[in-house]
Amino acid sequence: MIKIPPYLKKGDTIGITCPAGYMAKEKAQTCIDTLQSWGYQVMVGKTLGSQSKNYFSGDDEQRRNELQAMLDDDSINAILCGRGGYGVSRIIDQIDLTKFKKKPKWIIGYSDITVLHCHLNQKLKIASMHAPMAAAFNDGPNEFIQSLQKAITGKKGNYKCAAHELNRKGKVSGELVGGNLALLVNIIGTASDINTKNKILFIEDIGEYIYSVDRMMYQLKRSGKLDDLAGLIIGGFTDIKDTERPFGKTVYEAINDIVKKYNYPICFGFPVGHSKENYALKVGVDYELTISNKQVRLSEI
Template sequence: MIKIPPYLKKGDTIGITCPAGFMAKEKAQICINTLQRWGFHVMVGKTLGSNSTNYFSGTDEERRDELQAMLDDVNINAILCGRGGYGVGRIIDQLDFTKFKKKPKWIIGFSDITVLHSHIYTNVKIASLHAPMAAAFNEGENEFIQSLQKALAGKKTSYKLSPHPFNKNGTAIGELVGGNLSLLAHLTGTSSDINTRNKILFIEDIGEQIYSIDRMLYQLKRSGKLDNLAGLIIGGFTDIKDTDRPFGKTVYEVIQEIVAAYSYPVCFNFPVSHGKENYALKVGVKYELKVTNKAVQLKEK
């Protein structure tokens, strides 16, 4: 049974940390200002705008220790990851979730934070938030940022969108799992791997070659991750590249071909991505996915 962390109220504290790639503090200032305007206290970790001279926001030990401290701190009610990139996989096995399990809090982020979402879902059985991170606030307080605010406040999410010609109609009910396709493929066989049986799986990615997307989807297919889903949500695939000799299919055509044999509903072009369109989704929480010729709706149960 998945446990839902307490929802936030005014006066609660959100910690901001960068457990993966480096982020300049000034790029998070609008985020900090917005969270404060929403009525939250903000505790900024040293990894945000750190003195790191390489890709990461600090050494493995620095990033691990700061995230561990925020996980353990009973005065912090949610943890917003400043950015993703790469790095959580280097520290995930060194984290201790004992205190976090006793007093859970919302972990917020996407991209490389998929590692945290998946690990916590599988091993700690606590829901988390796949949602915009600090830099997204620089786009303005749009509906995607507002979806994070509503999710933190405990409002049940319901998203409706136009149909896509590749969709497969049907209704699915199940716990929502997923995130970045590259990370989900890399987590296969690790302690952070997820059991997708009877789940609604969502995937998105950025900056990959079309053949790499094809390869990672076959990794999920061959490892049984696509066999017994309740439903599948295909998000945005941004900045996708092709080889000099074309692969011959678009990303969505690749996905459509791979999932053709399955009978569960499939929704394409859902607004979850590395781009501006990135709705907050509660990982581990039960949703209903309804795909028809007229519309698609993803509704929290």
């Protein structure tokens, strides 16, 4: 049974931390202002706009300690990760989740934060939120930022998108798991590795070569992650590159060649991923996926 953290109410505090890549504080200012306009207090960690001179928002110890402090701080009601990038895998095994398990709170983010979502799902059976991070607020008010605003207050997500020619029709329900494809592959065989049996899996990615996506999908297949799904959601695959000698297929065609043998419903092009079109999804929560000739609907149960 998945445990659902308490939803937020006006006056609650949202902590912002960067457990992975560096983010300049000014790029998060609109996010901070918006969260405050929604009625929340905001506690900004030192990793946001840190003095780090390399890729990360501080060394491993600094990032780990700040995340740990926010997980343990009873005055913080939710944690919004400033950005993803890379870095959570380096610190996840040193995080003490003893107190968090007793008093969970919503962890919000995507991309590299997929590692944290999967870890909480597999180790603690606690729900978390795959959703826009700080920079997304710079796009101005839109339905995707609004989906986060609604989700953190407990409103059930009910999303739809246009049908895709590669979709496989059907209607299923199940626990929603997933995130960034590269990270889902990266955690196979680790303590964060997730069980996908009878679940709705969603995947997305950015900046990969088509052959690399093909290779990662084969790793999911060979490790059994695709065998017994309730359904599969293919999200955005943005800034995808091809080799000088072309792979010969689009990224969606490459994915479809691998998954078309399965009998469960599959949709392509769902609005989740590294773009403005990124709905807030509650990882570990039950959803109903309906794929018809005209549209796709994903509804929280």
